[in-house]
Amino acid sequence: MMDWQAVQVSATLAFLTAGLLLPVGVGLARWLATTQWAGRPVVEALLLLPLLLPPTVIGFYFLLLFGQGSSLGAWLAQHDVRLVFSMQGLLLASWLVNLPFMVQPIQRAFSAVPNALREAAWVSGLGPWQTFWRIELPLAWPGLVAGVALTMAHTLGEFGVVLMVGGNIPSETRTLSVAIYDRVQAFDLQAAHVMALALVLVSVLALTLVLAFDRQSQRNRMEMGA
């Protein structure tokens, strides 16, 4: 019924993607929220691109870039790194595709911290790092929770990129969503049902969490007087 190997692959991918994306996402989001740099809209547009592009397009370019046919792919192969049809490759693709899901909510949370609070911390003697750890991060943390929840839910549901980049290798790249596709192809509708329902439940849970924390951060924002 339930393809437990696929569950394990999906869960591993979700946790690793979120875990590896979180520090980068926080850094990027904090930078975007406060920078005065003129090139900021370009960076923001590039970050949003994965939301608009069809997953097949992303997967296609990924294959072109890292496949055996490309010089980069050949060079990587010499060093025993295979990014096509492997867990590592899937992780890299998933990391890229999920950037907007992680960065967006965190950036909103950092933007909501009024500049006067940063300045108040500075004149109180706190350096930039202390200001980040003691003032900004504690105020922006609902955004971090939302980013992680969105990223994990989206990773579990990702299909196109996974199929293009990872293929359908059991216990290596066959995720839940690919397993469902596989079962439907084989007319095993009951198994497809069980796994699909599981994904629906997880997504509802994640979205509920995101919305609850969004409300929390709105309350924070009001208390911050923003």
Next chain:
Amino acid sequence: MTGLRVALHSSSRIRLDAAFDCAPGELVALVGPSGSGKTSILRAIAGLWRLPGLSGHIRVQGQDWFDSMQDINLSPQARRAGLVFQHYALFPHMSAMANVALAADKHWTAQDIAALLDRMGLMGLGERKPAQLSGGQQQRVALARALVRVMSGASAQADVGGVLLLDEPFSAVDAPTRLALYRELAALRQQVAAPMVLVTHDLAEARRLADRVVILDAGESLQTGVPSHVFASPRNARVAQLVGIQNHFQGWFHRNELGWGRLTWKARSGAEVSFKVIDKNRIEDGIAVTWVLNGEFVEVKSETVATISSGTHENVLHCRILEILSLGETSLCTMTPEGLAGERITLQLPGQMVRTGHWQAGSPVQLSIAPQALHIMPVK
């Protein structure tokens, strides 16, 4: 050199030309309309405003915080500026106690901070978050946070190495709370010997709290002095306008015998009236002037009463009342001088005086104007 010395100059897109100093324990108010640069100056002292091309110096208790000649510009962290923000900027996720403790150096113990909060009317509120405090209480927490930054430790001999900066701190609280906070600030000044700089657009507040005021306009400090002097003797017409003097007029000044001069008030109709004025030897003979009438040195009587002869130098002006607005204890009385139709003098008079004189619109009155009521400035 103790206290605070500020001299800032910038001729870039943002113009600035301001200089003042502030002794330990003194409170100087920066007063001006929005856009006059008062908040920018305060932020420059705290190290939060860094304008390229800014020259001059900021010295606190003999230490250079900013000096364009020596290329010194300390970070906000390295300056000891206790800044009370306009909307307090308390950290919402921290208790009142933690907000204050965050700004305190190692010479402050937790007991010291708790005692300070108690003294400032926050007894038992230390564990509350800012959102659980009233506006006035939040203001006190912000003031306490600024204070611990200014003083190194709570003892009476503590080194006061910083400045206390107040950015429109009373604008966001209701009137009764504001009065209570005024009292507390006055009490605080007895205990803390730090230079204090207050930014406000409220003239009455500046007059009430400050030892000296700096009148700012378009980035330039126009006049500095004790409030009563600046308000009674503005240096020029712009200052008079900024400090809200109602009765300012145009005229001509002529020198008479030693120490005395004659002010000619020329109305638009061409008619004129002359007053005897004190010649402080500051105004050239025969030039056009702006002058203001200070109501404190003007006596008003009913025209039916025999002509006043209280002093030999008094100027008498016959007027007709146009309008009386009762403002409780006082009445705002607008009148026009006889023969000078179109000119208006507005005086604030005790309500009792208006009632006993049975004055109303149309009543004739006579003004006895002492020479010191007439303040003359060059037209600018």
